[in-house]
Amino acid sequence: MSKLALFGGAKTLGDGRDLKSSWPQKGMDEALCEYTGAKYARCVSSGTAALISGLFAAGCGPGDEVLTVAYTWVATVAAILRVNAVPIFVDIDPQTFCMDAEDARRKITPQTKAILPVDFYGHPAPIPELMELAEQHGIVVIEDACQASTGEINGVKLGNIAHFTAFSWSGKPIYSNTGGGAYLTNDRSLYERALLAGQHPTVIQGVATDPEVLKYASMGGTGDNMRAVGAGSAMEQLLDADVRTNARIRNCAYLTGKLSQLPGITPPYVRPGYKHVYHYYTCQWDADYWGISRDRFCEALNAEGVYAVAYINDANYQFTPESKKLQAGGPIHLRTIFQERNLYGRGCPFQCPHVKNPPVYRKGDLPVSEEMCEQEFSLAQGHLSPPCDEQDMQLMIDAITKVLDNIDELKEE
Ligand SMILES: Cc1ncc(COP(=O)(O)O)c(C=O)c1O
Secondary structure, eight states: OOOOGGGTOOOSSOTTOOOOOOOHHHHHHHHHHHHHOOSEEEEESOHHHHHHHHHHHTTOOTTOEEEEESSSOTHHHHHHHHTTOEEEEEOBOTTTOSBOHHHHHHHOOTTEEEEOOBOGGGOOOOHHHHHHHHHHHTOEEEEEOTTOTTOEETTEETTSSSSEEEEEOSSSSSOOBTBOEEEEESOHHHHHHHHTTTSOHHHHHHHOOOHHHHTTGGGOOSSOBOOHHHHHHHHHHHHTHHHHHHHHHHHHHHHHHHHTTSTTEEOOOOOTTEEOOOSEEEEEEOHHHHSSOHHHHHHHHHHTTOOEEOTTTTTSOOOSSSOOOOOOOSSGGGSHHHHHOOTTSSOTTTSSTTOSSOOOOOTTSSHHHHHHHHHEEEEEGGGTSTTOOHHHHHHHHHHHHHHHHTHHHHOOO
């Protein structure tokens, strides 16, 4: 009879005879590390939860400034407000629609605690420049890669470049049937502290080694863990994520080949060395050239059956029976929260005693972001990814050409 392991005998399992894990969350965490090369990954309940975890881990709180963009989906900025930090908006580069690193440099103050750039529409933000800037100032880059989870810069996968990266599985390049998201980092300390933002206390207890994290383990448990069924479905997606992304890139190259022959429409730009994964295919519309507004052009395209949207102004309006245009009113710094600056009725987080320089958000502060909101129109991933192929791309080109051929009829008196 063999001796019990409890009393020093050999274990029944171990040394290569371990049970396989059927725990999808753990499987997906490991698969993400393998896919991106990042040391640590953790699936969470949403991309927003991943961003909040990063801000929390970086210690962002009342009175701290976080540099971000106003040209984004609202969750980026909502995450900053959720930790009671102050969003300071940086303008964007008109070619990539992502944070302008030079403007970020100008907006750093002693209160800046983190930089939160967005890989918008699937084009990676200038993370190497922002990392250099952050390291000069001893602050953290939290990359919102929610729209670009399969993206790369100079052959390195996103998730393995910034200090901390957030992915979303909600209708994105990698998606799951329950939404969800993940955070990735090479920094053990950020990884452990991020757990405190919402993971189950028993997980924190099991994973963390830092006594400063362990002592607060019981503050977790706010339900930000990823649901197992969603993790399983995201993992399936991960297996052929690059195949789907590369097919979408080929489809978009076809669109660009055709659209670049037309006047008054600027197709998307891709920075050399950057892998744009086209969560959206976004062009600029020259209203002066064509004599009709971008909105009128989108209206005509929609009537032809092509889903084109003014992403920022209409807050990603989906053309489904339930959805209505949000009438969001342009870039985020011009929306009500930032004009009133009184989110909780007590001035926080903009004007509380912790804030050294209460911010004011004005029209004209971000000229490129404001202008791009009026010019861009976007085609969504759903009509760019396989099974869509060149024939489908040609159908969209046919619809665009038809609208342009009949442009005079669209001109309003
Ligand atoms: C740029 C950006 N950031 C954050 C998020 C938030 O992700 P989730 O919906 O998974 O919370 C999204 C989702 O659309 C996004 O597009």
